[in-house]
Amino acid sequence: MERSGQVMEAELRRLMQEHGAYLKRLCFLYLKDEDTAEDAVSETFLKVYRALPDFRGESSEKTWISRIAINTCRDFRRAAWYKLVDLNTALERIPSEKDEPTVHDDTVMKAVMALPRKYKEPVLLRYYQNLSLKEVGEALNLSVSTTSTRLTRARDLLKTKLKGWYFNEE
Amino acid sequence: MKNEPFDTIVNRRLSGMTFEGEQQVFEALRAQDTPRMPATRRRFRLAIALAILLTLLLGTALALSLRYTAGYSARKAADTALMQTYSFEQETIGLFWVREKQQGDSTLFTYTPHMTPKKSGEYQVLLKKDGKAEATWSLDGADPKQYESGSLEDPIWGPKQMNTYLKLKNAYYGKAAQFDWENVSQWTLAQRAEVFGLLRQMQLAYGETSSYKDIVPDQDDIQPEAARQLAKEYLMTTYGLSEDYFEAFTPSLVFQESLEDHIRRYHIQFRNAAARDDYYLPGVEIFSVTLQSPSGTFEKTSWYLADTAKRSLPAGDLTAYRQAVTEYMDSGAFELLCAADKGRLAQRMVKAGLVDLLKDTSYIIPGPGMLDEKEAVRLAQDALRERYGLTPDMLTLFDHSASLLKQENQVVWQVVYVGRQVLRWGGSEKPPIGEYTVVMQAKTGEPTKVSWSLDGVETGRFTKETWGQAKAYDASVLPYFKALMDAVEPILRKYGPGDWYDMAVPDQAAYDKLYRDSGFSKERYPHDLPGPDDLTEEAARALAFSALREELQLSEEVIKELNPVYAYFLRYATYAQASPDMPVWSFRLHHREGIYIVDLSAQNGELIIVKYEPAAAGNG
Numbered sequence: 001m002e003r004s005g006q007v008m009e010a011e012l013r014r015l016m017q018e019h020g021a022y023l024k025r026l027c028f029l030y031l032k033d034e035d036t037a038e039d040a041v042s043e044t045f046l047k048v049y050r051a052l053p054d055f056r057g058e059s060s061e062k063t064w065i066s067r068i069a070i071n072t073c074r075d076f077r078r079a080a081w082y083k084l085v086d087l088n089t090a091l092e093r094i095p096s097e098k099d100e101p102t103v104h105d106d107t108v109m110k111a112v113m114a115l116p117r118k119y120k121e122p123v124l125l126r127y128y129q130n131l132s133l134k135e136v137g138e139a140l141n142l143s144v145s146t147t148s149t150r151l152t153r154a155r156d157l158l159k160t161k162l163k164g165w166y167f168n169e170e
Numbered sequence: 171m172k173n174e175p176f177d178t179i180v181n182r183r184l185s186g187m188t189f190e191g192e193q194q195v196f197e198a199l200r201a202q203d204t205p206r207m208p209a210t211r212r213r214f215r216l217a218i219a220l221a222i223l224l225t226l227l228l229g230t231a232l233a234l235s236l237r238y239t240a241g242y243s244a245r246k247a248a249d250t251a252l253m254q255t256y257s258f259e260q261e262t263i264g265l266f267w268v269r270e271k272q273q274g275d276s277t278l279f280t281y282t283p284h285m286t287p288k289k290s291g292e293y294q295v296l297l298k299k300d301g302k303a304e305a306t307w308s309l310d311g312a313d314p315k316q317y318e319s320g321s322l323e324d325p326i327w328g329p330k331q332m333n334t335y336l337k338l339k340n341a342y343y344g345k346a347a348q349f350d351w352e353n354v355s356q357w358t359l360a361q362r363a364e365v366f367g368l369l370r371q372m373q374l375a376y377g378e379t380s381s382y383k384d385i386v387p388d389q390d391d392i393q394p395e396a397a398r399q400l401a402k403e404y405l406m407t408t409y410g411l412s413e414d415y416f417e418a419f420t421p422s423l424v425f426q427e428s429l430e431d432h433i434r435r436y437h438i439q440f441r442n443a444a445a446r447d448d449y450y451l452p453g454v455e456i457f458s459v460t461l462q463s464p465s466g467t468f469e470k471t472s473w474y475l476a477d478t479a480k481r482s483l484p485a486g487d488l489t490a491y492r493q494a495v496t497e498y499m500d501s502g503a504f505e506l507l508c509a510a511d512k513g514r515l516a517q518r519m520v521k522a523g524l525v526d527l528l529k530d531t532s533y534i535i536p537g538p539g540m541l542d543e544k545e546a547v548r549l550a551q552d553a554l555r556e557r558y559g560l561t562p563d564m565l566t567l568f569d570h571s572a573s574l575l576k577q578e579n580q581v582v583w584q585v586v587y588v589g590r591q592v593l594r595w596g597g598s599e600k601p602p603i604g605e606y607t608v609v610m611q612a613k614t615g616e617p618t619k620v621s622w623s624l625d626g627v628e629t630g631r632f633t634k635e636t637w638g639q640a641k642a643y644d645a646s647v648l649p650y651f652k653a654l655m656d657a658v659e660p661i662l663r664k665y666g667p668g669d670w671y672d673m674a675v676p677d678q679a680a681y682d683k684l685y686r687d688s689g690f691s692k693e694r695y696p697h698d699l700p701g702p703d704d705l706t707e708e709a710a711r712a713l714a715f716s717a718l719r720e721e722l723q724l725s726e727e728v729i730k731e732l733n734p735v736y737a738y739f740l741r742y743a744t745y746a747q748a749s750p751d752m753p754v755w756s757f758r759l760h761h762r763e764g765i766y767i768v769d770l771s772a773q774n775g776e777l778i779i780v781k782y783e784p785a786a787a788g789n790g
Contacts, residue, residue, distance in 0.1 A: 013192070020189030025180055028187060042191040046284075049195075075379055108179055127176035141381060141428060143462075143469055 012049050015065065020045075023069050026124055029113055030073040040076050044069045066129050067139040070121055077117070111158055119154035122147055194267075194282075236713070236720055239776045245270070246721075248279040248295040251303035256293070256329040260722070262336050264764075264782045266293070275299040283332065290327040322377055336784060338376040340764075345372060347762050355422035355439070359386045359394060362424065382426040391434060391463040394423055401438040401459040404468050409457075409494045410484025418442050419457070435469070436461040444476075452476055478503050483515070488522035495519060499527050505571040509543045509583075510536055512573050532576035540612040541583060543572050549615040550585035550608035557620045558606070559645035567603060567652055574612060581612040592655065601651065602627075603643045638689030650688060657684050675699070675707055675739050698741035698753070704772040707737055710755035713775050714768040718759070721780040722766070732759040732766065739772065754778065 023044060027037035047068050112123055125136045137147040238246070249263050266281035273296070281293040291309035298304075309317075312326055320330035327335070349365055357365070366384040373380070387393055392400065398421045406413060419440035427434045437460050444453035454476040460469040471493060475481050481503040488495055498504060504512060513535030516528055536542060541549070547570065554560040568587035575584050589603035604624035610617045627642040637643075637650045661681050665673055673681070675697075682695035700706060705713070718724045718732075736758040753772040758765055769779040 009196070012195070016189065016192050016195065020192065021187070024187055024189040025184045028184065029180065034187065037187075038189065038191055041189050042195050045191075045195045071381065074381075075377075106183065108176065109183060112176070123176075128180055130177060138470065142431065143433070143467070146431065 009049075011052060012045060015048060015061070016045055019062070019065050022129065023065065026066070026069060026128055027073055029109065029124055029128065030070070030120065031076055032113055036076060040069070040072050043076075044072045047072065060131075060135060062129060063131055063135040063139050066125055066131065067141075070125070070139060074117075115154060115157060119150055119157060122150045123154045123158075126151055236717055237774065237776045239771065239778050241270075242777045242779065244277055244297055245279070245779075247301065247303055248277075248297050248305075251295050251297070251305045252281060252293055255305035256307065257333075258329050259333050259336075261340075261782060261784060262329070262333050264784045265332060265336060289325065290332060322375075335376050338372065340784060342369060342372040342376070343762060343764075345369065355441075359384070359423065359425050381430055382428050385425055385427045385434065387425055387434075387463065391425075392436070392461070392466060394425070394436075397425075397436045397461055397463070398423060398438060400466065401436070401461055402440070404459060404461075405440070405457050405471065405473075408471050408491070409473055410491055416440055416457075419455075425463070434463045436463060473497060475501070479506050488518050488524060491522075492524060492527075495522075495524050495527055509533075509546075509572050509574045531573075534574040534576055534581055534612075536574050536612075540574070540581065541610075541615050543574075543583075546574075546583035546610065546612075546615065547572055547585055549610060549617075550583075550587075553608045553610070553617045553620045554587070554606055558622060560606070560648070561645075564645060564648040564652065567648060567655075568606070577609075582609050582618065583612050583615075584609050601643060602641060603648065603651065632689070635687065636689040638685065638691075654684060654688050672734075672736075675737060678738060692742040696740045696742035698739060700739050700753070700755075700772055704739075704753060705755060705770075705775055707739070707755070710770060710772065710775070711735075711737065711757065713770055713777075714755070714757045714759070717768050717770070717777055717780045718766055721777070722782060724766075728761060732761050735759045 020041060023041045024037055027040040027044075028034055031037050031040060044065070048065060051068070112120065115123060121140055122136050122142075125131045125139055126133070131139060133144055133147055133151075136142075136151075137144045140147065142150070245268070248268075252258055253260065253263065263281075265283050267284060269280045269282070271278045271280070276299060277297045279295045279297065281295070283290045283292075291307055293305060293307050295303050295305045307328075309326055309328070317324045317326040317328035317331065320328075320334060322331055322334060322338075324331060346369055354362075362384045363386050370380060370383060401421070402413070402416055405411065405416070419442050422439050422441065424437040425434065426437065437458070439459075440457040442453070442455040445456050454474070456474040457472070458474070459471045461467070462469060473481075473494075478501050481498055481501055483494055483498055484491055504515065507515065513533045516531075516533035517535070519525060519528060550570075550572075551560075551562060551565065554565070565587060568589055570585060570587045572583065572585045575582055585608045587606040589601065589605065592601050602624065604622050606623075607619065607621050608617055609619040622644075624642040624644075629642050629644045629646070630640060632640050632647055632650075634650050637647045640647050643651050658681055661673075661677050664677065676699060678697035679699040682697040685695040686692050715729060718729065738756040738758075739753065740756055741753040754769050755772045757768045759768070760766075764782060764784045767779055767781050767783060768777070770777050
């Protein structure tokens with residue numbers, strides 16, 4: 001059965017306000033292109049709207065939306081046009097809100113963005129969306145042990161890349 | 171900077187990156203009020219079709235000829251120019267959302283696809299005063315080799331790809347509509363694998379992928395009956411329930427393989443009778459379990475109860491029930507307990523090593539020398555009346571929860587009043603009535619804190635006619651709010667929570683008028699009753715059907731299949747050419763998974779919008 005259109009639209013508006021910016025950044029880190037990230041977030045929220053009647057709260061709202069966003073990013077990456085068209089937005093071109101005249105050190109972000117997909121996904125959900133290990137597993141449809149293994153491997157890769165710069169144990 | 175959390179780094183560095191596409195998302199959804207046809211309505215398809223036929227007969231007499239608003243004629247000319255220039259098919263136009271902008275004497279129409287805007291680009295049509303139209307594509311300058319084959323694998327999607335995409339996706343919806351989804355939970359695994367396999371192939375053809383497929387178990391897998399039994403036993407263990415508890419539940423089973431890690435999983439549900447039709451109805455109870463095969467590892471489990479108060483925990487030691495207690499706490503069931511039961515349960519949780527689930531709160535069991543709960547609640551009400559002017563009648567809009575707590579070495583009563591959720595409330599899930607908290611000494615009842623979550627929000631002075639503009643509903647506004655809730659309740663009660671699309675025109679009008687009369691915006695509550703100078707619903711409906719026949723060339727066969735048909739009378743609509751001077755009759759006519767939309771002037775019948783939103787535009 002359906003929920004009222006007004007209720008659903010109000011709910012969608014709330015979800016966009018609450019999660020929009022986070023998802024945009026998540027999708028950007030995943031897809032490496034700001035415009036594509038914007039498209040992916042729009043697509044995510046359209047899917048969210050269509051799936052709202054079926055959302056039963058079996059996972060947290062954040063986990064649920066993150067899962068849809070990650071799946072959307074995967075679809076975008078799989079698309080032929082994504083592989084063929086150079087979409088990368090150079091990180092240097094992205095100003096921060098206050099755009100202070102400081103030099104940004106993007107070492108960590110670049111290292112995460114360069115991770116292979118199977119490691120990048122759990123890292124983004126765990127360390128950017130701050131989901132628990134269990135929630136990351138739910139979002140990626142992985143067991144907790146597989147999730148844990150991938151995160152460990154991701155940290156190993158990052159440790160190598162960021163040697164002497166940054167590392168933060170879980 | 172080193173050793174900063176990753177989210178801090180990202181949020182600071184990308185602080186300027188926000189999501190700007192809210193409007194685009196709503197534009198894509200606009201006019202797509204797309205409830206799938208509820209099961210109950212399907213059963214009455216024939217009766218409704220007959221009713222439509224009767225309307226058609228009546229309509230033939232009324233609809234002498236169609237008239238067009240200037241806006242409709244302009245849009246039609248722009249659509250035609252686009253179709254002719256780029257060989258779009260009529261139906262494909264429904265994949266675009268269209269913006270309109272005046273440029274001197276000309277009108278510029280911009281067509282943005284609902285899907286894949288990046289690879290499809292945008293189209294524009296400049297319609298000049300003399301009626302000449304010029305269509306352009308943002309990717310006109312791209313190398314034609316990138317799209318001329320028409321393959322969906324091409325890096326750019328031109329008109330050919332969009333026409334193909336629509337056909338393939340419509341074929342998918344057409345095929346999907348042939349199956350008996352009402353009983354999908356009862357399908358065998360073989361049926362599921364066959365249907366979903368077929369549909370997945372069809373989805374792949376237009377580029378939609380999924381991360382799993384439905385399969386049937388092979389000889390090494392746990393077999394379905396064993397999986398059901400294992401799941402039931404696991405649920406009994408997880409929630410401390412007896413086998414008898416499951417007697418009134420019906421199991422359903424899905425078996426899928428992940429296309430990424432190739433793990434095979436059973437998703438098993440046990441639903442009670444109330445859960446057959448609707449998740450949101452009172453009494454619904456659903457257990458869900460995910461079981462890997464052949465390993466027999468359980469991944470996820472949950473127990474959904476629509477009535478939180480009915481959730482229970484096993485008696486005795488809770489050490490083995492972390493999952494059950496976690497769900498209990500997350501569901502809000504704990505807050506519904508009396509203070510003594512909270513204290514007792516908290517004690518059991520501490521004993522079982524589950525103190526982390528209490529989130530740093532120390533609950534105490536009320537004892538001698540302390541105020542009892544009833545007295546604490548009474549004193550809290552006194553404090554709220556004194557500080558905020560809240561009367562007992564106003565407090566009926568809130569749920570309250572009392573707890574005896576240990577805070578900073580003092581034992582205190584905490585009474586919290588939380589605003590109830592209001593059905594169909596616009597803007598957010600809850601009206602801005604906030605949450606009140608009273609903390610008082612457990613022995614004396616002396617308040618140490620009386621607060622409102624909306625303290626600091628400007629409340630202003632409002633009357634019965636203007637209070638809808640208030641940002642926070644304080645005691646001066648709550649009586650008006652309660653009166654409105656009491657007034658709309660009989661209207662909403664006529665319809666189920668998901669059936670407001672069915673609201674008859676007089677009820678839509680009565681409902682919105684109540685809100686308008688309270689100071690809510692007429693744009694948000696635009697429905698009204700047609701006046702003596704307006705077309706009747708029957709006449710408008712007949713014109714709408716004529717428009718579908720003549721403008722979109724719908725066959726009688728399709729006309730007969732339009733079901734359900736939703737009618738709305740909007741006196742204060744803010745879109746298209748509607749205005750208080752031009753109230754609108756708006757019809758949404760569902761056909762399979764797509765929707766035909768007809769908006770027309772309620773005063774002279776001129777057409778404002780006649781279009782088809784295919785399922786592929788996001789209606790599915």
